[in-house]
Amino acid sequence: MNEVCKPRGHTYDCDCGKDCLSVADGRAVIELNGTPGVMHYTTLNCIIRKAMRQGCRSIELRGVMGQRYIASTACSKDLYIAIHGTPGNDLGAFLNGPTIEVFGNAQDMTGNTMNSGRIVIHGNAWDVTGLAARGGRIMVQGDTGYRVGIHMKEFGNVRPTLIVGGTAKDYLGEYMAGGTILVLGLGHEGSPVGRSVGAGMHGGRIYVRGRVTPEQLGPGASISALTEEDAAEVRSLLDDFHETFKKDVPDDLSGFVKIAPSSSRPFSGYYDKTNI
Amino acid sequence: MSETVKQGKRLDHRLPEKFMPTIDYELCRVCKRCVNDCSYQALEFRESRVVPSGGCVACGRCIAVCPANCIEIRPVPPQFAPHGNWSERSRRAILAQSSSGGVLLSSCGADDEHPSIFDDLLLDAAQVTNPSIDPLREPVETVTYLGRRPGHLEVRDGKVIIREDDTPLIRMDMPLMFGHISLGSVSYNAQKALFMAAKELNIVAGSGEGGLHPDFYQYADRICSEVASGRFGIKPEYLKGVAAVEIKIGQGAKPGHGGHLPGEKVTTMISETRMIPLGTDALSPYPHHDIYSIEDLAQLISLLKESTEYRLPVGVKIAAVHNVGAIASGLVRAGADFLTVDGYKGGTGAAPRVIRDHAGLPIEVAIAAVDQRLTREGLRNRVTVCAGGGIRSSADMIKALALGADVVMVSTAAMIAMGCRVCQQCHRGLCSWGIATQREDLCVRLNSEVAADRIVRLFRAWNEELREVLGAMGIDAVESLVANRDRLRYRGPNPKIAEVMGVKHIGEGWG
Numbered sequence: 057m058n059e060v061c062k063p064r065g066h067t068y069d070c071d072c073g074k075d076c077l078s079v080a081d082g083r084a085v086i087e088l089n090g091t092p093g094v095m096h097y098t099t100l101n102c103i104i105r106k107a108m109r110q111g112c113r114s115i116e117l118r119g120v121m122g123q124r125y126i127a128s129t130a131c132s133k134d135l136y137i138a139i140h141g142t143p144g145n146d147l148g149a150f151l152n153g154p155t156i157e158v159f160g161n162a163q164d165m166t167g168n169t170m171n172s173g174r175i176v177i178h179g180n181a182w183d184v185t186g187l188a189a190r191g192g193r194i195m196v197q198g199d200t201g202y203r204v205g206i207h208m209k210e211f212g213n214v215r216p217t218l219i220v221g222g223t224a225k226d227y228l229g230e231y232m233a234g235g236t237i238l239v240l241g242l243g244h245e246g247s248p249v250g251r252s253v254g255a256g257m258h259g260g261r262i263y264v265r266g267r268v269t270p271e272q273l274g275p276g277a278s279i280s281a282l283t284e285e286d287a288a289e290v291r292s293l294l295d296d297f298h299e300t301f302k303k304d305v306p307d308d309l310s311g312f313v314k315i316a317p318s319s320s321r322p323f324s325g326y327y328d329k330t331n332i
Numbered sequence: 333m334s335e336t337v338k339q340g341k342r343l344d345h346r347l348p349e350k351f352m353p354t355i356d357y358e359l360c361r362v363c364k365r366c367v368n369d370c371s372y373q374a375l376e377f378r379e380s381r382v383v384p385s386g387g388c389v390a391c392g393r394c395i396a397v398c399p400a401n402c403i404e405i406r407p408v409p410p411q412f413a414p415h416g417n418w419s420e421r422s423r424r425a426i427l428a429q430s431s432s433g434g435v436l437l438s439s440c441g442a443d444d445e446h447p448s449i450f451d452d453l454l455l456d457a458a459q460v461t462n463p464s465i466d467p468l469r470e471p472v473e474t475v476t477y478l479g480r481r482p483g484h485l486e487v488r489d490g491k492v493i494i495r496e497d498d499t500p501l502i503r504m505d506m507p508l509m510f511g512h513i514s515l516g517s518v519s520y521n522a523q524k525a526l527f528m529a530a531k532e533l534n535i536v537a538g539s540g541e542g543g544l545h546p547d548f549y550q551y552a553d554r555i556c557s558e559v560a561s562g563r564f565g566i567k568p569e570y571l572k573g574v575a576a577v578e579i580k581i582g583q584g585a586k587p588g589h590g591g592h593l594p595g596e597k598v599t600t601m602i603s604e605t606r607m608i609p610l611g612t613d614a615l616s617p618y619p620h621h622d623i624y625s626i627e628d629l630a631q632l633i634s635l636l637k638e639s640t641e642y643r644l645p646v647g648v649k650i651a652a653v654h655n656v657g658a659i660a661s662g663l664v665r666a667g668a669d670f671l672t673v674d675g676y677k678g679g680t681g682a683a684p685r686v687i688r689d690h691a692g693l694p695i696e697v698a699i700a701a702v703d704q705r706l707t708r709e710g711l712r713n714r715v716t717v718c719a720g721g722g723i724r725s726s727a728d729m730i731k732a733l734a735l736g737a738d739v740v741m742v743s744t745a746a747m748i749a750m751g752c753r754v755c756q757q758c759h760r761g762l763c764s765w766g767i768a769t770q771r772e773d774l775c776v777r778l779n780s781e782v783a784a785d786r787i788v789r790l791f792r793a794w795n796e797e798l799r800e801v802l803g804a805m806g807i808d809a810v811e812s813l814v815a816n817r818d819r820l821r822y823r824g825p826n827p828k829i830a831e832v833m834g835v836k837h838i839g840e841g842w843g
Contacts, residue, residue: 101638124631129568129639146622146635152568165622168635171567184621188563190607203621207563209607231617233608259609320612321595327684328434329760331350331389332424 089119189216210234226250276322348411359402366394393764439758452824458806479645480669511743514540517681525783527551562616582651584678584721590616596761630666645669652698657705675721682759700833703736726797
């Protein structure tokens with residue numbers, strides 16, 4: 057087992073003196089395969105932070121095995137992080153600028169409360185992906201789990217987007233206050249989304265390619281056809297998906313539906329403010 | 333029903349008024365300031381005089397602005413036939429709900445008249461065997477640290493070294509912090525006043541879950557950022573540079589519920605800081621959907637520690653519920669550096685009455701339960717326990733410390749210092765004092781400098797009263813009062829409560 061690195065107290069700028077990183081031309085490769093045992097996440101994140109402090113533009117992680125919180129709060133706009141293997145929960149949490157590309161599957165809470173940046177998953181990403189995202193873009197080539205894109209937000213021009221190539225399970229976009237979710241259901245027959253879609257949503261929009269019945273919607277959500285403006289947004293997201301994953305995307309948008317809030321105050325009539 | 337049976341006309345079940353502003357017309361100068369200042373429009377100018385127009389909530393604004401001192405707000409005497417079981421309030425609630433079909437919403441803390449356990453506790457004082465200390469002339473220490481305790485002290489070169497290798501401790505000049513009151517539930521000026529006062533008092537103020545306005549970054553080193561289920565306003569600046577981060581699981585006024593900011597208060601500024609649509613109801617999810625267990629909570633705590641590079645203490649706030657001791661134990665084991673327990677009398681900007689008035693645990697019992705449980709499990713000396721929810725005076729604060737809290741959390745008392753009259757209308761967004769509102773014409777009524785100054789004076793006075801009591805007990809540092817339940821006696825009607833809290837009954841000595 058590797059010795060755990062943990063920035064201690066006020067000396068968080070790790071000065072342990074260990075030779076854990078080699079940087080060449082602003083590029084660092086962190087090899088996790090060659091070391092015995094599984095590297096602890098505190099050690100890995102400490103090394104990643106060290107690479108960022110040294111001004112790396114590109115960090116490649118090889119042999120990642122479930123290490124959590126990779127690149128949380130990383131905020132260099134030009135940084136690119138490639139991950140080979142399976143990152144753990146909360147990948148890119150509070151991310152603010154960098155691009156993360158995962159050549160494999162991601163686990164839960166990918167992009168938790170991310171602020172800006174880009175997370176690309178060449179595989180599946182599981183539950184609560186994009187939780188409370190405030191900006192940036194998450195792209196999943198495969199399927200996602202439950203409560204994906206819940207409580208996403210937006211203000212003005214800052215709008216997070218989440219694109220799912222495959223399917224999403226129940227409670228997609230629950231509590232959504234803003235942002236855009238696109239579910240493509242590629243290679244999937246039937247509805248690509250589960251039940252209680254957009255439950256309590258009061259902002260934002262969910263585009264789904266495929267059948268969605270009113271029974272699948274949660275309270276406060278409604279289905280409609282795409283407007284021209286919606287279609288333009290979907291097309292630009294499809295272009296990005298195609299360029300990123302080199303996958304064919306549908307040209308015809310007739311099979312797409314939009315799920316949007318039926319009101320910005322779905323529960324306003326629920327309360328009685330009488331001064332008893 | 334047969335058509336021959338006559339049906340009554342639809343009757344509007346208008347509820348009788350609760351309060352009636354009365355004006356002494358002999359003194360009234362008809363300046364109309366009361367009419368202009370009443371945001372509830374309970375006064376109007378008609379036929380050359382000011383008359384009540386219904387809907388008075390007894391916020392007292394008219395009395396405060398009247399230059400002639402001619403207004404009095406009188407509670408309207410009972411308008412219902414007396415009945416021991418069917419109180420007026422229960423009948424009003426039924427009439428209201430049978431009209432609206434809605435869930436009754438209110439604000440501030442539980443307002444039932446159930447006696448406070450604090451009032452059933454008496455403090456001890458020193459006599460002969462342990463001399464009392466005169467705090468005006470001798471040192472009586474109230475400095476308190478927030479964060480994970482090292483568990484032991486190190487002595488190096490004859491000096492005591494406080495180990496800070498896990499997370500730094502936050503120094504506060506008194507065992508007191510301001511609770512989490514969000515921007516949104518209160519106005520910009522009100523939150524600014526709290527932050528200014530916290531800085532001046534050198535204590536910590538909670539940010540609430542509404543994010544941090546960029547103007548308030550200057551107070552960041554005295555702010556505890558709240559990470560609630562709505563995750564509003566959480567961006568890197570919000571996590572870095574602040575004093576501490578706190579995960580909000582629950583709130584004493586509404587255990588099991590998420591935050592609720594009615595759409596009336598979601599203005600452009602609030603919409604921007606929270607990133608939600610204008611005028612929408614900001615309803616935070618009831619649970620955190622990334623936390624379904626203690627293990628999940630441990631993950632979020634670790635995430636926040638990792639994200640802040642172990643520079644900040646990370647705490648967890650829970651509502652006081654029946655199993656609070658075991659939950660607190662889980663929080664410490666999950667890695668929380670401090671815990672905050674919020675009792676059922678705690679305040680809120682909006683909560684369903686049924687939860688506000690009927691769910692949770694009195695803070696007195698919760699503090700003792702948490703302290704005893706953590707002590708039994710050998711964890712108590714590693715964490716800071718903060719407690720609040722209905723702390724009305726320095727006496728309550730002192731008793732809460734003696735029951736087992738390291739730090740007492742106050743909110744409503746600070747709001748009252750600013751001008752709040754606890755009229756329980758925060759959820760309507762019409763606060764005539766400019767505190768719990770976002771309406772610009774009302775917000776300007778609160779001067780942050782004046783409000784901050786009043787808060788500072790109040791809590792300096794409370795701290796002096798704490799030092800008076802410590803001195804009287806012969807205790808020279810507040811840590812020695814914390815969890816010193818032997819210095820309390822119970823005089824209330826139910827000795828079982830005393831037993832549960834580990835407090836002796838009056839008349840019981842030590843030996």
